[in-house]
Amino acid sequence: MSHNISEYKDVWVFIEHDRGKIEHVSLELLTKGCQLAKDIGCKICAFSVGENVEMFSEKLSEYGAEKFYFIESPILREYRTEPYRDSLLYLIEKYKPEIILIGATTLGRDIAGTLATKLDTGLTADTTALDIDFESETKNLLMTRPTFGGNLMAVIYCPDTRPQMSTVRPGVFQAIKNPVNIEKVREEFELFEDKIPKKILEKVKSDSDKVNLGFYDVIVAGGRGIGKKENIKLLADLADTLGGTWAVSRKVVQMGWAPYSRQVGQTGQTVHPKIYIAAGISGAIQHLAGMKSSEIIIAINRDPQAPIFDVATYGIVGDAIEILPQLTQIFGQRLKVGGSNEKE
């Protein structure tokens, strides 16, 4: 595992895409990558594989990518771990970037670990802050990440191996336009369909029963305080208006008002959206465990002593059933029409 560090240059950002659109997190990482590249004194490059990715270069140049390395193949039309990994590996091993940033999406987390293992290098997951250690000779990347469900933060670095790899949660960094000229570097890589051990039989999107709450940067969650099953609609309406999704506490699932896939908490999903609205949720420790590292928490509860207010950025004492529709109305008036998470 000997890496000659001086051979590795440039900050690379993996461009995740789906159905012809670039995932927003990749653009966010490009912006951050630009800053890191400036700190180090190297280039910021984008890299990706797929069936049709060359067309992304224009967009990528808008967000500061100076180079775009890519491989195109019909076999890479849909994401599968193995062919993606092997083709990405080819690019990485040929061009030796010193830093690779990947969005911590389901796909990102699926591909990053296997890439890092193949490269015999370090990977830090779900980082929430990236900095350059100027005191180190090799300008090491300092990667901060939460552990123990967010109770403890760790600053990780990767001194002896390259590339230094990190997955980054969507919404941590901002995507800011920074137009530059981009150089396209196309590579060829042979893939054989019959050698790939995986076949995609079916792909279903927007199946609301199997929602991945972690995908959304706004979550409107309801607890026992929403009163009845029919009021889930109030959560969904506000979520739609804000371009997010709705979730529930364990009590609501237990009462059969919502499926388990919508549950946030210790025994459900852990989420960390930019905005988490807790409506009619008391704030039991088990629920907090699933959402307390959300950036902004808005709590609506009739009981001013509810523990949820101890962690809320903004607290509203009131009846969620009344307040939710009011919020939907006011946000509906003043926001762009909602829908799914903005990918642009």
Next chain:
Amino acid sequence: MRKNDFDVIIVGAGPAGLAAGYVLAKEGISVAIIERGIFPGSKNVMGGIFYRSSLDDLIPDFYKEAPIERHIVEQKIWLLSEDSMFSTGIKSEKYNVEPYNCFSIFRAKFDKWFAKKAADASAMIINETVVTDLILDGNRVIGVKTDRPNGDLYSDVVIAADGVNSFLTKSLGLRKKITTNNVALALKEIIELPDKVINDRFGVSSSSEGVTIEITGPYFNKMRAIGFVYTNRNSLSLGLGVVTEDMVKLKINPNDLLEEFKKHPAIKPLINGGETKEYMAHMIPEGGYYSMPKLYSDGFMVVGDAAMLVNSIHREGANLAIESGKFAAKTYIEARKIGDFSQKTLSSYQKKLEESFVLRDLKTYKNLPKLLEEKQYLISKYPKFIIDAIYEMYSVDKVSKSEKVKLIMNRAKKELGYFNILKDAFSIWRDFR
């Protein structure tokens, strides 16, 4: 002839069950201890003071390796009124020398350790499993049913160590009706404080020395209650035990009671700066000798809290549990030699208890619960009198001492009544004879 899964099945891995299991396992007898909690101790609560001698018989010098908090060098008794406190107690260097008299402990840690000793001796401890019923052959207990699939187990004898609400004792009809007068609700908080602060506040020179405070008096007004403060290594166990009947009758919310208690001027400074880390509650047997169930039946024995073996005024429960577990185990070993597990043979378990300090003490105090039920004022009126009298004697205000004594005697006559005092003294003498 059905083959037994185990020679003995013990239900409940508290001190009583673990003691019985330990003794049996050491004798090479196959024993299973079935515990409903995730691990032994996870569901167990006690005030926190554990007496050494009973466990020491089973595991000599256990305190050298067991997880204990502090050994107790001072035991205090406080009589508390709304604004005052009369304090007495005993502190002794003799308590500070090995082997110690008693320790403060945490049941979750301690029972876990004790269970490991039993498991090392080859007792089989099965956790996260609830015994739902006994299996009977006529009148004879031959096994247990559990809540798990394929969950029936057969044995020579079943020992019920399933706590104050013993379902098994009830199902066999051995148990008297447990009234709200027979049990107390105990609540306690663990309040974290640095050990050095505790040393200073409680006047001990090292972090391994501990102090206990038992509190009663007119503060508790119409309730039969005892408060307590015990020192652990880095925390205090602070709590209350109240006879359930009184809480129900007076419509007291136990949490409010505890919060108020913490604010008392005598208590507040002790916990100042501390952070409550844990809160727990449990029922404690209070009824004493007369509330005990029948302790044995064909193929069946009852130990520990399930047998109501608690001497609450002396804070003894866990040690009595261990004694009873030990005796039950010994009884089985004798019964096994003659291959007879009928109640006739198992009755020697009762005999062992009666000959030991366990039932001797419970018999001594057998009338106390009734006495306190009828004369609840004994723990409010008399302590109040004492507090007021001592307060009076210590206040220097130009009133002559003889005047003061007269004042006190008048108060005794008015508030208590000489005749009543005699009557009460007679009752106490009669009930403890």
Next chain:
Amino acid sequence: MHSLVLIKQVPDAAQVRVDYHTGTLIREGVPAIINPYDTHAIEAAVQIKDKFGGIVSVLSMGPPMAEDALKKALSMGADKAYLLCDKVFAGSDTWATSYALWVGAQKIIQENGPVDIFWAGKQAIDGDTAQTGPGLATRLDIPLVTCAIKIVELNPENGYIVVQRLIEGGSETLQVSLPCMITAEKELNALRFSPLPDLIKAVKSSVQLLNSTNTTIDPTQCGLKSSPTKVKRVFIPSKRERGEMLESGNKGITDVLFERLEPVLKQMGRL
């Protein structure tokens, strides 16, 4: 079918408390549990055993007390349990851990035969990296399926398994050739209430210890020194404090909230 399940004993992260005075985690008194995602991996493997026969091996890398987790796995229906426990592993990051597990896996294959399906939980609730399962799959050179939420079909004869996995905003169904690695979401199954004989069997069974004396571990591939990622420092994030309780004054309370959120919503591109 031979399933090998990788598990980790973790402190119950929801109960871990922070000592704001010393800036450290209070782990004392926090119960150690099997990583919840791993329990669903065990259940999946045992369900396959129930249907197709075979055995379930369980492997973990950890300190001696991790034996409790392995015993629990046995009580859930696993057959053989192995603990990689050696000082040489201390301080391993995910890369080094996947190496250690790879060594352990080789030993298990040697003893119990080739493995058809490797199982793991999606991620550990203490580390939260989700990297170890993929790392091991890569070293074993087998296909990887993460975030599995349903086993649709297992066809041992034709050597494939059909798995449904979670993706952003939906799910996909993959047919994967065996052997493969599957990491489990909690929704993969509901944990069974194990029959009593399994619990008794577990108490009676022993966990096999694997270390430098009975496996060929290359110390330059594991432990703190060999881990490519290193911890520079740890810190407690500042305690989440009570924020602002909104009051309706001249405006309605929802207007006040909108005012507060306006800059953020702009940044997020919603305005």
